[in-house]
Amino acid sequence: MIEVQNIHKSFGDNHVLRGIDANFEPGKISLIIGGSGSGKSTLLKCMVGLHAPEQGKVLYNGEDFTRMDFETRIPIRKEIGMLFQNSALFDSMTVEQNIIFPLEMFSDMSRNEKIDRANYCLERVNLAGRNKLYPAELSGGMKKRVGIARAISMSPKYLFVDEPNSGLDPETAILIDELISELTDEYQCTTVVVTHDMNSVMGIGDYILFLYKGQKWWEGSNKEIAHTDVEELNNFVFASPFMKAAKERF
Numbered sequence: 001m002i003e004v005q006n007i008h009k010s011f012g013d014n015h016v017l018r019g020i021d022a023n024f025e026p027g028k029i030s031l032i033i034g035g036s037g038s039g040k041s042t043l044l045k046c047m048v049g050l051h052a053p054e055q056g057k058v059l060y061n062g063e064d065f066t067r068m069d070f071e072t073r074i075p076i077r078k079e080i081g082m083l084f085q086n087s088a089l090f091d092s093m094t095v096e097q098n099i100i101f102p103l104e105m106f107s108d109m110s111r112n113e114k115i116d117r118a119n120y121c122l123e124r125v126n127l128a129g130r131n132k133l134y135p136a137e138l139s140g141g142m143k144k145r146v147g148i149a150r151a152i153s154m155s156p157k158y159l160f161v162d163e164p165n166s167g168l169d170p171e172t173a174i175l176i177d178e179l180i181s182e183l184t185d186e187y188q189c190t191t192v193v194v195t196h197d198m199n200s201v202m203g204i205g206d207y208i209l210f211l212y213k214g215q216k217w218w219e220g221s222n223k224e225i226a227h228t229d230v231e232e233l234n235n236f237v238f239a240s241p242f243m244k245a246a247k248e249r250f
């Protein structure tokens with residue numbers, strides 16, 4: 001369980017997050033949605049410690065991560081898997097080396113155990129046998145899947161994913177969503193996804209946090225979102241004629 005309490009974050013005069021409160025539960029997929037520049041990635045980065053909020057707390061199972069120093073954070077960091085927006089693979093490393101990287105940093109596994117784990121993770125993302133390829137040899141969807149394989153290499157308790165579907169065709173985007181869903185079930189991890197993808201919102205959003213003007217404007221499930229009368233949320237989620245028509249059918 002991750003609790004975010006009264007998070008404020010500014011960049012100079014730009015007060016991006018203005019007191020965000022939210023709870024992210026284990027075994028569920030939580031989505032952070034909102035317009036471009038609304039602060040979604042900033043919130044995610046505050047949660048994983050890449051940004052320091054000026055005010056507020058991020059609690060991991062009740063422990064205040066924001067107040068911890070580098071050393072004290074290590075046990076929690078080991079439990080965090082993260083897929084960055086552009087997959088952020090190391091170009092000079094093979095697929096296998098990319099996946100093993102967190103294990104080299106944080107585990108005391110033997111060489112063979114690491115390779116076994118990399119093979120298992122590659123199977124999970126349907127890329128068995130692609131160990132020796134380099135990122136430049138992969139499609140966008142394959143890169144995302146290698147990024148996910150790396151994110152799960154340490155069997156995470158917390159999985160953070162920034163824009164998993166960006167740049168993917170609709171079919172591959174759905175496969176990635178299904179994979180995130182399966183992994184959340186398998187590891188019973190607290191999964192937090194930043195997304196613009198309305199298919200994901202309707203398909204996998206157990207909990208949805210809508211940011212607007214730096215605030216939590218709405219929260220609820222994908223079942224509830226179709227019936228909300230919050231104008232800003234409706235304008236955002238059901239902006240396209242297709243989504244508007246789909247809403248009528250819910």
Ligand SMILES: Nc1ncnc2c1ncn2[C@@H]1O[C@H](COP(=O)(O)OP(=O)(O)OP(=O)(O)O)[C@@H](O)[C@H]1O
Nearest residue numbers: 011014016034035036037038039040041042043196
């Ligand atoms: N490192 C930074 N330095 C200065 N300003 C930043 C930094 N990171 C983000 N911002 C600003 O914070 C605001 C929110 O950015 P953020 O990336 O969190 O938005 P977002 O909702 O994820 O947007 P998008 O959907 O376009 O990715 C923007 O105005 C952005 O310019």
